[in-house]
Amino acid sequence: MLRAHAEKKAPDGVRFNHELVALEQDADCVTSRVVDKDTSTEYLVRSRYVLGCDGGRTVGGLLGIQLEGQRNIAYTVTVHMTADLSPWARDPDVLIRWLWAPHVGRLAVLVPMGPDHWGPHSEEWVFHLNYPAADQRIWDDAAMIRDMKDLLGLPELDPVVHRVTRWSFEALVAQRFRLGRVFLLGDAAHRHGPTGGLGLTSAVQDAANLCWKVAAVLAGRAGDALLDTYEMERRPVDARNVQRSTENVMNHLAIGQALGLNPEAPAEMNWANMRRMWSTAPEDVAHRHTVLTAVAAQSMEFRQHNVESGYTYASDAVVPDGTPEVASLDGIRLYQPGTRPGAPLPHAWVEDDRGERCALLDLARPGEFLLIAGEDGEAWCAAARAVSADLEVPLAAVRIGHVEGDYRDIRLAWLQHREVTSRGAVLVRPDNFVGWRSFGVVSDPEGELRRALQHLLARGAVAAAPDEHLALAR
Numbered sequence: 001m002l003r004a005h006a007e008k009k010a011p012d013g014v015r016f017n018h019e020l021v022a023l024e025q026d027a028d029c030v031t032s033r034v035v036d037k038d039t040s041t042e043y044l045v046r047s048r049y050v051l052g053c054d055g056g057r058t059v060g061g062l063l064g065i066q067l068e069g070q071r072n073i074a075y076t077v078t079v080h081m082t083a084d085l086s087p088w089a090r091d092p093d094v095l096i097r098w099l100w101a102p103h104v105g106r107l108a109v110l111v112p113m114g115p116d117h118w119g120p121h122s123e124e125w126v127f128h129l130n131y132p133a134a135d136q137r138i139w140d141d142a143a144m145i146r147d148m149k150d151l152l153g154l155p156e157l158d159p160v161v162h163r164v165t166r167w168s169f170e171a172l173v174a175q176r177f178r179l180g181r182v183f184l185l186g187d188a189a190h191r192h193g194p195t196g197g198l199g200l201t202s203a204v205q206d207a208a209n210l211c212w213k214v215a216a217v218l219a220g221r222a223g224d225a226l227l228d229t230y231e232m233e234r235r236p237v238d239a240r241n242v243q244r245s246t247e248n249v250m251n252h253l254a255i256g257q258a259l260g261l262n263p264e265a266p267a268e269m270n271w272a273n274m275r276r277m278w279s280t281a282p283e284d285v286a287h288r289h290t291v292l293t294a295v296a297a298q299s300m301e302f303r304q305h306n307v308e309s310g311y312t313y314a315s316d317a318v319v320p321d322g323t324p325e326v327a328s329l330d331g332i333r334l335y336q337p338g339t340r341p342g343a344p345l346p347h348a349w350v351e352d353d354r355g356e357r358c359a360l361l362d363l364a365r366p367g368e369f370l371l372i373a374g375e376d377g378e379a380w381c382a383a384a385r386a387v388s389a390d391l392e393v394p395l396a397a398v399r400i401g402h403v404e405g406d407y408r409d410i411r412l413a414w415l416q417h418r419e420v421t422s423r424g425a426v427l428v429r430p431d432n433f434v435g436w437r438s439f440g441v442v443s444d445p446e447g448e449l450r451r452a453l454q455h456l457l458a459r460g461a462v463a464a465a466p467d468e469h470l471a472l473a474r
Helices: 002-009 059-063 141-152 199-218 224-259 267-278 282-296 305-309 378-391 413-417 445-456 466-473
Strands: 018-025 030-036 041-047 050-052 067-082 097-101 106-114 124-131 160-174 182-184 190-192 349-351 357-359 369-373 395-401 425-428 434-438
Touching: 018 059, 050 059, 059 182, 067 141, 067 224, 097 141, 097 224, 106 141, 106 224, 124 141, 141 160, 160 224, 190 224, 199 224, 224 267, 224 282, 224 305, 267 282, 369 378, 378 395, 378 445, 425 445, 434 445
Parallel strands: 050 182, 369 395
Antiparallel strands: 018 030, 030 041, 067 124, 067 160, 097 106, 106 124, 160 190, 349 357, 369 425, 425 434
């Protein structure tokens, strides 16, 4: 699906079996040397910018940018197979199974892969086995398949093994995300384990953050300094995601430690420790409490809403309004939506006069700014139309209120989180992050909005001082 979409947007633009082997920058462009490995021919590509999305294989090394952090924390062997596990994996509500096997004292993970059925009747599965980084047995496919059967307790299982792969758990962040006209995104900029599901999430966030900025610069609507905000905004967020992914896997290992399981211990000892979990003996009460506490701590992975949705940006592509940063009651689990500049636009369902419902996040088209005014914010919408024409910046404007407006806040979800009055406005960047807001009306809405946009786009203007906004709010 992604390939079809990319080829529709750029016919003949997706080229397989091609390799970037060198790049050079000058004041205006980047020259990339590419090898067509099917024909062994080389050609040059001249471009204004290069986005390195290569998983850290080439571009970062050519630039001399290192990935810093922890390498080879542990190794995981993944077995992709076709097998009927329905007699044993019976619960249809379970997706991922983390298995602590007392007879070997190790952690393994079993995940259904469909493709036609899911749950117990999944045709394909992947099984992840975890080993210390120094264990050389991981390079023996047959040994890994035997270990998988042993861990599952199914020595007679006869799966069709499609592939056995190996990967190391790492926690790495690039020293820099930009060097001149070259940018690093995704695994080229940060590399971490899958616990918490933050890998692809982080990569998509990188692209969403950078691409609207590059497009604005290429179109002549923004200054090159806007591109510096990519690293300012994304590197702290990605570093936190790397940290959380690592803490998540450590939490899993902590469960095994709480259970008293040890791969070096005899199976009988591990089973004895495991049985203490269900013991009612007074001497096992503290043991059970320790285990349940370790299991409960996994909510930091399974309910990490503030990590996934509550991350914020602070850079020159945000106009601060002087309000303090929101102090979450739980910085990992609880996401508190709001419109403080730098925050993601909160979700809300809105409805037009035809009764058609859409998400607030879908009101802006790609590459377009969106001004959301309160129900009495006609002056802001008029200012948006004038500023859009004057600066030649795509800028849509809507009024949203529960009773009045271009869209109705049918569930009052926007009203709960907008944090501005009915005469205020919120300016949303093309990546759906709040870039600026005004709590109420100002004497010169057109001038105020123009200054904000010029600031956001690195076009030299500075927005009004925060005190003006705060005074109006009071």
